[in-house]
Amino acid sequence: MDEIDVKILRCLKNNARENASVISEKVSMSVSAVIERIRKLENSGMIRQHTTIIDQVKAGKDVTSFISISLEHPKYIECFTNFVKDNKEILECHYITGDFDFMLKVVTNSTQTLERVLNQIKSVNGVKMTKTIVILSTVKNEYSVDPEEILK
Structure with a gap:
């Protein structure tokens, strides 16, 4: 883990669907390098899953x-x-x-x-x-x- 990994994690935490090309601009790396780092973070278990968070109130769960x-x-x-x-x-x-x-x-x-x-x-x-x-x-x-x- 280094500062670049932390920046990538911050981007994914804010939006798990964020495109690797957008992340690459934010961390000043190539798209392929960002994709490889994301794969390593997933394979190491640091990233457990990418998910959708449903608004419970809008879903009628008040x-x-x-x-x-x-x-x-x-x-x-x-x-x-x-x-x-x-x-x-x-x-x-x-x-x-x-x-x-x-x-x-x-x-x-x-x-x-x-x-x-x-x-x-x-x-x-x-x-x-x-x-x-x-x-x-x-x-x-x-x-x-x-x-x-x-x-x-």
Whole structure:
């Protein structure tokens, strides 16, 4: 990784569809050199994927919440994680430290839908306790690390 890679990552972070010729102008390299560097970043795993971010409000998904989950016993982890993987309204699931075992990010179209998802979660074998926080507004929402921080 060098400064050129960081500049390329910054360009792709801002717009994953940005053309290699546009990036080449921004980093003062040939198009073929930029394409080769992008391939190396992909092959090394530094770039995991190129994706489209859908505006959840425009998609009718107005309610975002974080749900903390506590399980009765670690033997229920597999059952719980299988449920999570099958639920499209759960966007993120993190195994965490502290008073709870998992933290979920859930996006639904209404509080009624959130209630349904919460009741489904509570029905999963081994779920002992939940705590739900509804997001009123979001001040910052980054989807990946800042490329400038990589070389520090």
